[in-house]
Amino acid sequence: MSPIRIDELPCRQTDVAVIGGGIVGLCLAGFLAQRGRAVTLIDAGGSSASTANAGSLHVQMQSRFMRLFPQRVAGFEQQLPLYPRAVEYWREFERDIGADFEMKVSGGLMVAETPEQFEFLVTKSRRERELGLSVELLERGDLERIAPYLGPAAYGAELCANEGKLNPLRCNAQVRAWAVRLGVTIVDRCKVERLCAISPGFTLATTLGSLQARQVAVAAGPGARALMDSVGAFLPVEPEPLHMNITEAAPPLILHLVQHAERSITLKQLSTGQVVIGGGWPAKLAPGSDYPVVDPASLIGNVSLAQYMVPSLAQLQIIRTWAGLNSKVDGRGVLGEMPGLPGLHAAIPGDAGYTLGPLTARLVADLMTGRDPGVDMQPYSPMRLQEEELRALAGQ
Template identity: 40%
Template sequence: MAEKDVIIIGGGLAGTATAFYLAQDGVSVTLIERGGLGGEASGANAGSLHAQIPADPFRHLGEAWARQFQPALTLYVESLRMWGSLEAELGTDLEIKFGGGLMVATSESEMAELARKAEIERAAGLEIQLLTREETRRRAPYLSDRAIGGAFCPQEGKANPLLVAPAYARAATRLGAEILSAQGNATITREATHYTVTANNQTHRARRIVIAGGTGTPALLEMLGLQLAIQAFPIQVSVTEPATPFIPHLVYCAGEKLTMKQTRIGSVLIGGGWNARIDPRGRPVVDSDSLASNLALACAVVPGVASLTLLRTWAAFVNGTADWLPILGPLPGSPGAFINYVPWLGFSGGPAAARALADMVQGRTPSVAADFAAFAPK
């Protein structure tokens, strides 16, 4: 039984990025993934690189919540900066493009909300431009007449989620990390000074472990006698046939559930957090009512998608917390155990969260600028 400095459980973006940054620092790492690398939320999301405060929680949880959420905004700003150099760092094409994010308003009340939200976002380092109807029309002529203005953030963009976790894993392997996929469910045993992790009839041992299991995190924490307020929600995303590029931005709606973006090959991804169903085996599956509503809204806001053929719709679980704050850092009562859990915007925040956690695992102050006390597991 070989002993490593750190064992990471979870092979999505959180786990593979943490493995890479630890290996980059000379730490010996074994990563254990029950299925395929990036096979769950990390690869099933729509690839948005965004940091604007989502409109729905801002409206329903209020400005007091948004100000408490501000440390997460700072983390996402830092992460978007890291995304800008990630292809060079990992030595591969991730289809990253920063075309900016446009949150579209269709009423004066939504414009007022965007203005209040922008004050909080700017304080966290986001560049937010409030656009009039005319400015929105010039910048985004593909929008329908429903758009009366919007909030534009030039720092936002998109990447291909299918490429990122595998790229981090390959880069970590080049630096000496051991990456083990298709291992099945892992079990954790805490000893006096070590943790033993068993998976696929193999036993691994280390003084430190990182839980980066996404929606599988609660079961892993239970083995350590811990419970955290972690949630999983089934949502769905659709993709069209390729079309001539006409949507250069990451598009949101301020008042309704819609996100849209166009990939490098021209396919349009349509989402927005519409609910999927859960089948009798506990798996997320597409909900036809949600699909119809999502597509109708997409056609109303961006009429150009109406003529495109829908190729596929898929469902997946997304990580969540009630306060939308990440959970990062040492686990209480479990010396040497750490958690990397970024809800809702985990794809956007993954690089910065992983870099910070790799520092924490080594007993260092995170090199990422953010208030990590706000993310401490409780």
């Protein structure tokens, strides 16, 4: 089907333009349409983390993040209480829109292989409990009982009961259909090249013509930085190319979302029986492009580690492997109005952004429609980034 062109729209003006058709943009567009706004969603096509991700519903702090970005852990901790709510919100959202996301909340295990790694989990779990999470520590005997699929190297683990999984491709399709039913106009394969502030609102210059909007939400993942830059705003989103694999279908084997206390991995089995193996192994950017491509070293490293942790995976064939582009800021979401630019909102969910997608979209919809989000939004305000920029410029 050929894309809707902006110059073919009955009206070249809209109440709200949402830029980016990943999980955040789709949910946000739908919530705004539910509240009576005329919404146009514009998506460039190409790489989207929402179509590439692993479908893990994360709650406990990921050891990978703590290891790679120790300076961002304090910021991340501020968002931690949102994660269990985000998982609950997925369930509520699924019910409200009459969808089936193949969601299962059967708990997540972070596995330690040594007493030192277990000690790391003891400290981590203590901090997580202080921050309101419900987690417990399991010893080898407990693991043999509840996770017999784990190999002999498993020494102990941290269990977070409200972690889980869903099928992201199914979710994306169902959320998109819901948004369309609510009247959202979706313009596909159209890149917004720049924004220009007018009074009131903004003009969007796109590859398919221009559009005016009273409010704009930028849910464009790594594309957000250039868009904000075009209007003089600062949103330092960095792209992070990541690797993924999936196996052929197998009988039920792995109940939990499985991670490692020190090494990058997530493992889970979908309701189709396929095992999804990911967890942050790097991919590359294609030369001269912003498109992610597979690094063979990650393919080998990621599946070898998976097989080491769950030995019976050795029987299964990998049937597909791919790369996706994640968005990183400072460990926290960036949610809300840009300083000095009334009507322009950032909607960047934060680490494990698929888990956070629908909830963070609803929080931004609340801010954009003058409702109380019921959550202190200060930690996610884009204002902090401007303050950081000013401090960096002042050499502090």
